[in-house]
Amino acid sequence: MRIIIMAKYSFNKQQLCCLTFFVLISTVAIPSGCIRQLHQETITNHAILIVFGESLFDPGNNNYINTSTNFQANFPPYGETFFKYPTGRYTNGRTIPDFIAEFANLPLIPPFLEPHHHHHHHHVAYGYNFASSGAGALSETNSGLVIDLHKQLKYFKKVRNHLKAKLGERESDKVLANAVFLLSIGGNDYLRPSPLFASFPPDQYVSMVIGNITSALQEIYHNGGRKFGILNIWPLGCLPIARAQNVASGGDGSCDPRANAVTVSHNSLLAATLRQLQWQLKGFQYSLFDVFSVALDAESNPTKYGFKDAKSACCGTGPFRGIPSCGGKRQPKEYELCSDPQDFLFWDFIHPTEASNQISAQAWWNGPPNITGPYNLQALFHLTS
Incomplete structure (x- = not known):
């Protein structure tokens, strides 16, 4: 199988990686993500x-x-x-x-x-x-x-x-x-x-x-x-x-x-x-x-969503780490940080974790x-x- 790359397309890093992948394994299978990505680029x-x-x-x-x-x-x-x-x-x-x-x-x-x-x-x-x-x-x-x-x-x-x-x-x-x-x-x-x-x-x-x-x-x-x-x-x-x-x-x-x-x-x-x-x-x-419903459900059934704690923040001070101190740029300056944010629904006083x-x-x-x-x-x- 031959690969022809037309000069008029410019590729970003991820696509080049896909292309390399293409060339290396053109005789085997092509990852669908690559095809999708290349296709995505060729249409305006x-x-x-x-x-x-x-x-x-x-x-x-x-x-x-x-x-x-x-x-x-x-x-x-x-x-x-x-x-x-x-x-x-x-x-x-x-x-x-x-x-x-x-x-x-x-x-x-x-x-x-x-x-x-x-x-x-x-x-x-x-x-x-x-x-x-x-x-x-x-x-x-x-x-x-x-x-x-x-x-x-x-x-x-x-x-x-x-x-x-x-x-x-x-x-x-x-x-x-x-x-x-x-x-x-x-x-x-x-x-x-x-x-x-x-x-x-x-x-x-x-x-x-x-x-x-x-x-x-x-x-x-x-x-x-x-x-x-x-x-x-x-x-x-x-x-x-x-x-x-x-x-x-x-x-x-x-x-x-x-x-x-x-x-x-x-x-x-x-x-x-x-x-x-x-x-x-x-x-x-x-x-x-x-x-709203997803958050309430996660707060009542944290384990269903993979959380250990769905009430406290990962980063902050005070009860539920709910005082907005994450990063120490506001008052108070001291703050606590959890060891694994993945376990938490909330990152700080009002914002969710990744x-x-x-x-x-x-x-x-x-x-x-x-x-x-x-x-x-x-x-x-x-x-x-």
């Missing part, structure tokens, strides 16, 4: 990944803005398990979008603000990530310290104009219609509430948060997006920080029922809104990942409709407009 219409959100999805955009260390994770032990150095991701390794990119045969999507990436995005990249730790759906949430959702949308419009200039109207429309838009937003609007939180009854506040998420989705849609992957919010009352606060006020470290009630009303309104958008907007398709992100990503990628519906992400990637 691979679905790209465009990411909006907060710390669960931020690959390090906050390294490049003027903010406080409360909204940064660019110091050890963040990143230690996988990257071996801190990247700005709020976990010990990869985030959910990192795994999704991997499952979709895409490289990891760098922070949009990374200077190198920023100036070299004149080629049509594999995707863009605008997520910023601490961002909320409301611009008032952590205002001035984060890239809020509104600003993330502005960056997206820049990218859209740039694609148009580069590819022409028809091609760029096609790229955006096939792109998968991931969004994780809302948790910070309740966790570190904006000044607005106290001024409204909870149900009205939830409607405002969902209203902002809705208009963001409509805006992406009107700018050409058709395929959406949306994360609902974690049980906020069961985060290590909430359990620690419960202990501090004389409780037994159980979940905070009020915070969970707000989460439930947010999540049910979000689900209803997405059904409505699908009905209103022609061609709007989505995958809603119920991370092991936990992998479970979520896998479930979102090819899980059943009750946790990722109406489509899972794998199906969404393969839908053609």
Whole structure:
């Protein structure tokens, strides 16, 4: 069997390794991953990944803005398990979008603000990530310290104009219609509430948060997006920080029922809104990942998911290691670090470990409709407009 490599394709390291593999064992079998990868490269219409959100999805955009260390994770032990150095991701390794990119045969999507990436995005990249730790759906949430959702949308419009200039109207429309838009937003609007939180009854506040998420989705849609992957919010009352606060006020470290009630009303309104958008907007398709149910299930049945501890953080101080001290850049300076993050659902006071992100990503990628519906992400990637 002869291998012919056409000169017009350029290959990255992983593919060269695949090619070498090809040549070495061309008489035997060819690893399917290689074929898939080469095939993926030769077609320009691979679905790209465009990411909006907060710390669960931020690959390090906050390294490049003027903010406080409360909204940064660019110091050890963040990143230690996988990257071996801190990247700005709020976990010990990869985030959910990192795994999704991997499952979709895409490289990891760098922070949009990374200077190198920023100036070299004149080629049509594999995707863009605008997520910023601490961002909320409301611009008032952590205002001035984060890239809020509104600003993330502005960056997206820049990218859209740039694609148009580069590819022409028809091609760029096609790229955006096939792109998968991931969004994780809302948790910070309740966790570190904006000044607005106290001024409204909870149900009205939830409607405002969902209203902002809705208009963001409509805006992406009107700018050409058709395929959406949306994360609902974690049980906020069961985060290590909430359990620690419960202990501090004389409780037994159980979940905070009020915070969970707000989460439930947010999540049910979000689900209803997405059904409505699908009905209103022609061609709007989505995958809603119920991370809330998966997290609650993991907290009650840790061993089912391979965890030893699903209540405490791996890195932090105090009860449940729920005090935000991981890395010693905040108060208090001392912190504890577990020996094996794989055993934990939580990495720090509110963020999941890489092991936990992998479970979520896998479930979102090819899980059943009750946790990722109406489509899972794998199906969404393969839908053609």
